[in-house]
Amino acid sequence: MKTITEHDLELAEERMAKLREAGHAISARYDRRRSRIVIGLSTGVELTVPASLVEGLADASPEALAGIEISPAGLGLHWPVLDADLYIPALLQGVFGSKRWMARHSVR
Numbered sequence: 001m002k003t004i005t006e007h008d009l010e011l012a013e014e015r016m017a018k019l020r021e022a023g024h025a026i027s028a029r030y031d032r033r034r035s036r037i038v039i040g041l042s043t044g045v046e047l048t049v050p051a052s053l054v055e056g057l058a059d060a061s062p063e064a065l066a067g068i069e070i071s072p073a074g075l076g077l078h079w080p081v082l083d084a085d086l087y088i089p090a091l092l093q094g095v096f097g098s099k100r101w102m103a104r105h106s107v108r
Contacts, residue, residue, distance in 0.1 A: 016073055019089050024074030030065040037065070039088070042074065047091065053105065055097025056084030 020042070027040035030051070037054065039047045051057045051065055060082050069078045077086040087095075096102065 016075070019075055020073065022089065022092060025070045025077060025088055026074060028068040028070055028077050030062065030068065032062045032066075035062075037068070037077070037086075039077070039091075041088075049091065049096070053096045054084075054086060055101040056082055057086075060084075 023041035023043040023045060025039050026042050027038075029038050030036075031038050031048070034048070035052065036048045036050050037057070039049070041047065051060065057065060057079065060079070064079060064081045067079055067081050069080060070076075071078065075088050077088070078084070090096075097105075
């Protein structure tokens with residue numbers, strides 16, 4: 001097993017800072033009327049994503065979808081009731097789940 005050094009931590013923090021520059025979540029909610037996750041980014045951009053496109057959220061109830069938590073760094077969303085996560089940098093690249101999920105749902 002590799003020991004994590006101070007240098008490793010510094011590099012990880014630098015990577016996180018660069019990812020945050022592209023936009024990190026400052027708000028998140030579920031819009032029941034449109035069945036979409038609405039994410040406010042630090043850049044002023046607001047993203048809306050159909051819950052049906054996201055792995056782990058497609059078959060969830062509106063109540064479960066409403067329980068969104070934003071990670072401390074703002075780079076992830078978490079639904080504790082569903083044990084589901086969404087990584088904001090991947091979302092910005094059009095990735096809504098694993099490769100298998102994306103292939104099965106023809107999401108590109």
